[in-house]
Amino acid sequence: MAKVMILMGSDSDWPVMKKSTEILKKFDVDFEVRVSSAHRTPQKTVALVENFNGACFIIGAGAAAHLAGVVAAHTTKPVIAVPINATPLNGVDALYSTVQMPSGIPVASMAIDGSKNAALFAVQIIAVSDEKKRKKLVQYKKDMVTEVNAKDENLQKSISE
Numbered sequence: 345m346a347k348v349m350i351l352m353g354s355d356s357d358w359p360v361m362k363k364s365t366e367i368l369k370k371f372d373v374d375f376e377v378r379v380s381s382a383h384r385t386p387q388k389t390v391a392l393v394e395n396f397n398g399a400c401f402i403i404g405a406g407a408a409a410h411l412a413g414v415v416a417a418h419t420t421k422p423v424i425a426v427p428i429n430a431t432p433l434n435g436v437d438a439l440y441s442t443v444q445m446p447s448g449i450p451v452a453s454m455a456i457d458g459s460k461n462a463a464l465f466a467v468q469i470i471a472v473s474d475e476k477k478r479k480k481l482v483q484y485k486k487d488m489v490t491e492v493n494a495k496d497e498n499l500q501k502s503i504s505e
Contacts, residue, residue: 360426
């Protein structure tokens with residue numbers, strides 16, 4: 345079974361990153377969640393990355409947000425970064441840090457606090473070789489269409505009343 349590692353620079357990132365776990369559960373994707381700092385526990389971070397036998401990483405970090413780059417430097421697996429709004433710069437600093445990786449160290453970067461999309465992207469990676477997950481993604485997108493159409497219908501009713 346494909347597995348995803350969710351790695352955060354601090355436990356204060358959990359309220360944002362928890363949304364990833366909700367999506368992964370919805371798609372029956374196994375995951376583990378860890379806290380490790382690129383700066384304060386670099387050896388632990390490298391050990392977690394090197395010993396992970398899964399599909400990809402979802403990395404949440406704020407401020408300098410070096411964690412995704414450190415992880416990407418130590419693996420050939422996909423790394424999905426979630427810049428966290430954790431500073432007076434409202435996450436823009438973390439966003440710039442994740443999208444400005446040097447050539448040869450790719451990191452897919454989501455929107456600030458975009459852990460839900462990070463999990464969906466991880467599911468898409470897994471679905472390339474897992475037909476069951478692919479079918480669930482197709483249904484998920486169909487369900488979104490139904491939800492939006494229902495919201496529009498409700499809005500039209502409320503406007504006409």
